[in-house]
Amino acid sequence: MPQPFFSIVIPTYNRLDQVQQAINSVLKQSYQDFELIISDDGSHDRTGEVVKSLTDPRVKYIYQEKSGVSRARNAGANLAKGNYFIFLDSDDKLSAEYLKRFHEALLSGTFAMAFGYARYMDSSGAEIEYVKPQKSTNFIGPQLAGAFAIDRFLFANTGGYDENLHYSENTEFFLRLKLGAFISPESVALIEDEGVIVYLGDLRERFNTYSKVKYKSANYFLNKHKQHFAKSVNDFVNYKTVYALGAFQNGELKDAQKSMIEIIFRKPLRIKSYVFFLLFSLPWLGRLVWKTQKGSDQKQ
């Protein structure tokens, strides 16, 4: 019956060391009214054993056969009892006063969501990028697991994460929030000085392993929201670009070029599109550019 203020849901798969750090970053918070749900997406390391051995009654553990991060998050949310949900990835951490400041901010008004920063770190622990929380009529973010808390009923109204998506599921989730007219700058609190710390690890490895999933997911995404993309030029251009990059990384050069042409037709004055088209036509140059790229879009 007592209902915690926050439910933190951590989906995880075979990341025992990292998930322990993520868990500690939650248990160490100065604000303590929370429950922590570890949603194990089919790990076959000692994750279950270790989590179940934690004696803290606020920690709950659930297990599913490997079926993806979206389903693991939804399963955690189904169990969650808190007023606000936070989805933290198992290789990331909350900053030290995260819950305290989020709690204060959420109580200071009538907010459906709150956003903190996202700090991206490389494997040596050096900061690569800092994305501050922002809200405008065009964009509210960072749209990244761990960077936001969402009202439990608002989450329920979105229908949760799309379980068919294994990449950019947060982007798609936020598109549905926007399309359902559920969030606006007025309903969002920003917390400038706390947020999520994201460990990118080896960018190159991530880049290669994610590219196929990314390609497929972008395709699914574009089809699912066809009607929206027919109306919104900017959203179409952005998501189709992700798709085109995915196509390129998978060696589907024709598809990548075709996608860029579509983009150019929808928005002819975007110089970037022509550059991309050129790079897709000279694949050796393209590979050189994207393999050395650092940045946040590799991690969602």
Added chain:
Amino acid sequence: MGSETVTVIIPLYNREQKIARAVESVLGQTYPNFKLIVVDDCSTDGSLAVVNGFKDDRLFVMKTSLNAGAAAARNVGIKVATSRYIALLDSDDKYHCDFLRLSVEYLQGAGTEYGFSYTGYGRITDALGPAASDTDVWRLPDRFSGNNRPFLYQLQIGSGAGILAKKEVFQKVGLFDELFLAAEDTDWFIRVSEYYKGLPIPKKLVLIDNSSEDRLTSNYAKNAAAYKKIIVKHRDIINSSSFLIRRWYYKSMWLHYYSGDKAQAARDHAVLRELGQGNLMIFLIYLAGKVLSRNLFINVHRQLARLK
């Protein structure tokens, strides 16, 4: 999106027979610039289907993921609202077609000390013509006046009294307390009364339904529990005035008799006496509750209330 001036919020739980007329009364408003959010609180009857049957761009249907009570249902609607004003409507009541137009007009014209407006209300069975004039007022809650917490002293109104509130009021005093299963509006109005005045609109603009008021012990128990909670939460305010002590502990006492909790009723009476606010009438009611059966007490108490 986001340009509307008013968001009307209706929490909905198992009212399939009545919700349509509430929704129709909102969609039929003469004031154009609003959005209606119906929040279904996990109804188990056909309520949700009735609402989904309406096709209107201004209607948004939300849901809770577990039956959480009217407070929680209203809160999620308020959280996503972007408008300057929030209007509260119960799912079994309905608006006069000019409710929003007049309420916005009045509240816009009032000073910043006014946090919300409220209107007169009639019974759902009353005919409500286009001219909801001053003379139509069937029962207007007493005007707040006189002291620094006038509202608390004359708390005759609840969420059903045609409330239009500024969104900033919720930002200032907080949302409805979701731990209340009844009287969550009373608790909210007490907090509001610390900072804001209420603006009475002397017209009958809401029709309320009393027919579902039944004598279920569980309903009385919810109300009694809510009053107990209100007294604990606002003890400093209540104990600061003999009027308030009498008003709130006395009501808590008889509500606990209604719900069958004689022990708590006796404790409320003991507090009244301790604080020197007991009187003969209260003592007789206390005795009656002690010796009579629950149902008999309810009958007697209601007869007495009618005499008053």
